[in-house]
Amino acid sequence: MTTLLETERLVLRRFGTDDLDELAALHGDPEVMRYIDTGRPQPREVVAAEVLPAILRGYRELPEGMGTFAVVGKGDGAFLGWVALRPADSVGLAAGSTELGYRFRPAAWGRGYATEAARAVVGYAFDSGTTEAVVATTMAVNAGSRRVMVKTGLRHVRTFHEEWPDHIEGAEHGDVEYLVTRREWEAQRPTDGRW
Template sequence: MTEIRTPRLLLRRWHDDDLAPMAEINADPQVMRWIDDGAVRDLEQTAQDIERWEEEWDEEGFGLFAVELLASGELAGFTGLSLVEGLPDVPAAVAISWRFGSSFWGQGYASEAAHATLEFALQDRGLDQVVSVTRAGDDASENIIRKLGMTEERETVDPVHGFPLRVHAIDLTEFEG
């Protein structure tokens, strides 16, 4: 089982008891504001998401980690790697992403988890490059992207929703883990 420990976090595969707290995170309009069309997701949709994330682990050897606080055992959200889909401007790329409950914002958890995920991508999975795709205006995610040392490669448009997107990348041979 793939796990990563950081000073404050455990990044791990998904457990059945993660469904309710992840559904609560997905039901928060503040959290979902910058994701897809901004719509919240219910329990059933969250269950489908987790199932899809676990399938990606099995098929690709990487996926989205559940992020648990070591101090309390609480599920804070997720971070991890996934294949970029549906963006013709970004073919065959692996993207890093994160989503945390709003009560966990501003404490450095997303940056800590994302940094550990980039190390995992380089050291354990041998990836050469990782991208991040964000909606223009998502300043909090842009801040994390800068902390990771990623640089903007291009702007594009979400083909489904029409939102402007920014694609950042990092060559993992230059990543300072």
Template sequence: MRKRIAPAARLTLTGGMSELHTDRLVLRQWRAADLAPWAAMNADPEVREHLGDLLTREQSDASVARFQAEFDARGYGWWAVEVRATGEFIGFAGLDVVDDDLPFTGVEIGWRLARAAWGQGYATEAARRVLTHGFDALGLPEVLAVTTATNHRSQAVMGRIGMTRVPEYDFDDPAAPEGPLRPNVVYRIGQDAPR
């Protein structure tokens, strides 16, 4: 039986594609110019270390088409992230419905940045803005985050944005091969948490 962490999170939310801003970042619709740097990220073993296999260009392009279709259907999803000062595409951040094969339900937050953008606080900045949008604009009761037990960088971001670990919801990903990608940890933050 699946655990229901976020009871209202399965609502279909609408409102179209919004653009979000922070001091240094723009979270926006995907553009054709994003496809090549996105594919390069998905072919980078360090970026994919906690995600599994590298993606081909075709798989990478298909993921963007899927992101856009999901955004159009729900009104939220994965935004492309660019640096405001330069217009450089550096990755994605956003919200997604928890996969059906996981042992719980809800909406999760995530991010993925190009290696050159690591260590500059961009993931934390983007994630904070996504949380604000999820709570204030979409009315989510809580937001989850899932990553491998060995992905300490992402877990550090989760802590910096106020999320706390929910060890009773940690799980082994049955789709992952035996090894470091199988054990996963779950974090959460409620709408009423300080931000």
């Protein structure tokens, strides 16, 4: 598998077809999917027929360094989740920016893995010159995801309301957008370049 980045505890690498079981388990977990899309888990057959092929296609079609990357433990190679950088296409985000996304197994929550992976890809995006700003969005009630955005260095820029075809509990509170510009990122970076 092609490695994009390594951090102190993590390896961020491309997905392969042999990652279907792990990806299907992640997308099939009700806790993981609670605030995403329809709020319901995705069946394995949808992950196999649509999700994984779209991830693999992204490596061919997106600019270098963009896509969805498996996050695994550096020591044991255990699958923890994924982190993504892609042209912004989530509902409510302006086209032309770079969007940060992530999903992690509940067993990995609260250990700083999402923040560590997100910081790595945001830093990569700025260091490689592929973007001037990184944005992320989630439901306003998704406190865990919002904490990751703040710890990654993004700031809340707005709360907005969209019409969704499927109601998810908490949707009445809207969605939030977070952002960090290249200038803001550089001002936050420790002098030794490490987070």
